[in-house]
Amino acid sequence: MTTKEYESYYVPAQSHWPIVGAIALFLIAIGAANYVTEIKNQTSGFGGYILLAGIALVIFMVVGWFSNVINESMAGKYSHQMDNSFRQGMSWFIFSEVMFFAAFFGALLYARTFSVPWLGGAGNNAMTGAVLWPEFTAVWPLIKTPDGTQTTGMGWYGLPLLNTILLLTSSITAHFAHVALEQNKRPQLKIWLAITIVLGMAFMGFQVLEYAHGYSEEMQLYLTSGIYGNTFYMLTGFHGMHVTLGCIMLIVMFFRVLKGHFTPDNHFAFQAASWYWHFVDVVWVLLFVFVYIL
Template structure:
């Protein structure tokens, strides 16, 4: 009679990192809300609170992930714990899908229902006459009720270049993953380095795009009505996720240089790859519905 062998499941000691992360997110929420609500005034210190929260998040992530890396490299993790990591990352990406679904839903509602209703569509003939008599349904809305005008951001130029960059980076990330599975370290370093570079170039071009949007020529601001709101919220939050994904890939790159990961044990790299492919897919959807349609 044989006995079934059970794997050990490593349970880490109590950690202070979760409460540090909670405080950091609280500061970010308070700081961001205060900063946005006082964009047109010199009141409040929301920007400083936001920066403090971001700094605390960086500190928390560095400390917490350092602990996880050390535990993994010391051989404390088993196959069962690896499955837990996979489930956790899968649910995290699912939560991110729902996050962007909410913003795309708001865009869909504004374009499909709110804008036509203001022009009297359906049974709302009096709505437009009462709220905005001179309103004409169109998208993007380039004029607000107070007469403020703006300019739509075209899909060509920087947005198209950024789309090509992200799609290319998804391919190079896949090549890096294949090289890791085949234990080809030089190719792994090359393709992963190119992926990181493409991510950094994307972020640089997005900063240039925002500078162009806020120029006197375009006057496309966060306060430029529903179009400005949805444009900067969707592209801005996506840019934040690209920043996070780029940081993850940079960490993976340095770990590769230190000799971490094997063809049979590299879920951290795989998780970063999953996340990068996710932000690429979101950008393609965003490019179509925010820039083109």
């Protein structure tokens, strides 16, 4: 009869970080609501300061909490069971992000497949189109709003295509960095990871240039430019925010690598950052196809 081997499951002491995070999120919610109201009413108040305080507190909480987790991991307190818990947690987090983007892609699909054709009189909606918007032409991108505002569709060539190449390349370099870590090739790991970070930061820089071009007098593509402007900036903007978060994760991994952290058998933090980066890349490919090309 074989004897089962039991692992000890490390249970950390009570932590103050959850309550700090809750207070930070509360401040962000209150601050953001007041700040938007102040902008709308063109008044001055403390909404912006409350929002910044909440963001600063979130950063403080994340740095402190993650530092505790890193120190516990480096001290050898985590078992295989704990590693599975981390894997499940990251898997559910990425799944929630998939559903987040699915909602925005769903809104884009609904607008293009149902709303725009209906306004054009498709199906049994001839009277709807004639009453609501007689001059409407059912084409996408919708570059003319009911109030007569004209805008310009963003083409897929130029900066969007360049950013696609950058992100796809960064996914490859991230994979090479992961393979180098599994093979315990530290110099190659540092080089490939550094290249991945540079490519990600270049993507963000070019997206800023793209937004500047969109808001120029030439294109006049604004967030308020009807359903097309809304969906374009919401999808690309939230993706850009996720790229920023992914770059921060990779930068943290880079400094941990410099400090000698991670081994071929124990590197889930690096693997989790790699998972997230590949997820961001896949979302961009879908976004590039459905927002820019189709």
